[in-house]
Amino acid sequence: MVQIAIANYDLLRLLRKIPFLQNRFIAKIYALNQIKDPKYYNDFLSGIKLNNSIYKTTEPARFEDVNSVLLRIISPSEKHYVHDIAVSNGVVSIELFQALKARNIDFQFAVSDKFSKGYYTGRFLQTVYESDMKPRNFYCIGICLSANSTTAIEQKLYRIMVKRENRIRKKKIKEFSFYHADVLKMLGNGTIHEIKYDVLDSSIENKFTFVRAMNILNRNYFSEDQIVQALLCIKKSMKNNAVFQIGRTHPDGVNRVSFFRKMQDTLSLIEDYNDGSEIKDLIQRLN
Numbered sequence: 001m002v003q004i005a006i007a008n009y010d011l012l013r014l015l016r017k018i019p020f021l022q023n024r025f026i027a028k029i030y031a032l033n034q035i036k037d038p039k040y041y042n043d044f045l046s047g048i049k050l051n052n053s054i055y056k057t058t059e060p061a062r063f064e065d066v067n068s069v070l071l072r073i074i075s076p077s078e079k080h081y082v083h084d085i086a087v088s089n090g091v092v093s094i095e096l097f098q099a100l101k102a103r104n105i106d107f108q109f110a111v112s113d114k115f116s117k118g119y120y121t122g123r124f125l126q127t128v129y130e131s132d133m134k135p136r137n138f139y140c141i142g143i144c145l146s147a148n149s150t151t152a153i154e155q156k157l158y159r160i161m162v163k164r165e166n167r168i169r170k171k172k173i174k175e176f177s178f179y180h181a182d183v184l185k186m187l188g189n190g191t192i193h194e195i196k197y198d199v200l201d202s203s204i205e206n207k208f209t210f211v212r213a214m215n216i217l218n219r220n221y222f223s224e225d226q227i228v229q230a231l232l233c234i235k236k237s238m239k240n241n242a243v244f245q246i247g248r249t250h251p252d253g254v255n256r257v258s259f260f261r262k263m264q265d266t267l268s269l270i271e272d273y274n275d276g277s278e279i280k281d282l283i284q285r286l287n
């Protein structure tokens, strides 16, 4: 089905009220921050699939239950340095931030996401790029072409556009952010900060007292070797005695999470919540 992408969110809302037009119109990816309605914002964000096949899906309040387990585990008397990995728009990071604050925990808070930014060029023929400047989709006078386009003609046009992009030089590149407006505000006033972090390749050493990796190191996203590589990077980034939270929100909505503590050079299991993480065996294999 041909989909028309528009950047004016008010117009989009009107068009989507007409039943037979509902799925024909979508928001332009770089207009994300204009979307005020949280439900529509989440629906839209959750539908975004990156070139590496990982989705941007997140949802407010999805970790309320897990946060209360964490607050039992984390030492309230220590000064913490928190790293929340692969946060998507970061709404769940704000919730963790507020939960720690409410407990009077003293902490610094860092967020990261390899794909926190995107770029776009052009006006009538627009190209949207991911953080690594690989083209992700095209808007030809509004018609959206992407790797996920369904008809054969759209797929063909998409491939032609990718080839063309690889040949031309871009000018006037504009940036957009996947972070929620509230997260951008906290980043802007220094309440939290952002670090550059690719989960598969990082050289940070001995820095954090709490690291959270939710819905990123999943078996359906990465191979076992890649997950092990990512876990070694995370372990290296943690201080002795630091806590690591790893888990996934499964399709049934249940968070299956494991908590580990770094002791010397090993990660030892503190607690499983709802049976624990699907990759806890890989962590135990590291030791």
Ligand SMILES: C[S@@+](CC[C@H](N)C(=O)[O-])C[C@H]1O[C@@H](n2cnc3c(N)ncnc32)[C@H](O)[C@@H]1O
Pocket (backbone or CB within 6 Å): 050, 052, 054, 055, 056, 057, 058, 059, 062, 085, 086, 087, 088, 089, 092, 112, 113, 114, 115, 116, 197, 198, 199, 200, 213, 214, 215, 216
């Ligand atoms: C499913 S979302 C998880 C969001 C959030 N942690 C949660 O559970 O609600 C996965 C996120 O991982 C990010 N991501 C994908 N590949 C990554 C990589 N190699 N390093 C860091 N982040 C990555 C994506 O940009 C996306 O925002």
